[in-house]
Amino acid sequence: MLSLCVFCGASSGHDHAYADAARAFGQSLAEHRIELVWGGGHVGLMGVVADAVHAHRGKSYGVIPEFMAERELAHPFATEMVVVDSMHTRKAAMAERAQxxxxxxxxxxxxxxxxxxxxxxxLHIHHKPVGLLNVKGFFDPLLAFMRHMVSAGFVKQTQLDQLHVAESPEALIAAMRLHRAPEGDWLAKVSSARG
Incomplete structure (x- = not known):
């Protein structure tokens, strides 16, 4: 795994544990020589992760929409920064770059x-690992709702099982490196069931 896209807050939240975890995650990325792919911002947890990557001589690839760059929100020390025309283009560019x-x-x-x-x-548009860094149980309510979606019949358990969850950066990176894409094509099964 040579690159990971990080999604996180443009604010730091009320608990310093969130920034501490973001800092630790950025350091882990640098130590494992995994390039940070992120939204290019220098504020909030986005900035904390990027700062930690750069402090430990890691590499980063930022993608920021033009309207944010014009507001001077772009991180000044990114290894590479791409300015794009929209939020949609930003997400597509990050997804293409990240593993x-x-x-x-x-x-x-x-x-x-x-x-x-x-x-x-x-939808099998990608087969890349997806993970949650569950800092102080931040994602517990979300995970409970996702399990509810499974029990209600809107999400397959095998799909939820593909989501990696850990409380520490090292555990999460290790789990994601062992990721294996699920067999079968859910969309094809849905289509065949209708036919």
């Missing part, structure tokens, strides 16, 4: 990015 995806604590934008990439995995 896996990790969500840290964040808000609406983080959830948007996480669920889009999970949906792409469900």
């Amino acid at each position: 896996g995806f990790v969500a840290l604590p964040g808000g609406y934008g983080t959830m948007d990015e996480l669920f889009e990439i999970l949906t792409w995995a469900q």
Whole structure:
């Protein structure tokens, strides 16, 4: 695994544990020589992760929309920074560059990015690992709701099982390196069931 896309908050949250975890994750990326792929910002947890990568001589690839770059939100020390025309282009560019995806604590934008990439995995648009760094149980309510979606028949258990969850950066990276894409094509099965 040579690169990981990180989704996380443009703010740091109220608990310093979130920034501590983001810092530790950035350091782990650098130590494992895994390139950080991220939204290019220098604020919030995004900035904390990138700062840690650069502090430990790691590499980073930022993708930031033009309207954010114009507001001087782009990280000044990115190894490579790409300015794009829209949020849609940003997400596509990050997904193409990364060999896996990790969500840290964040808000609406983080959830948007996480669920889009999970949906792409469900539709077999990609077979890359997806993980959650579950800092102080931040994602526990979300995971409970995802299990509810399974029990209600809207998500397959095998699809939920593809999501890697860990409380430490090292454990999460190790799990994602062992990731194996599921067999079969869910979309093809849905189509054949209708036919």
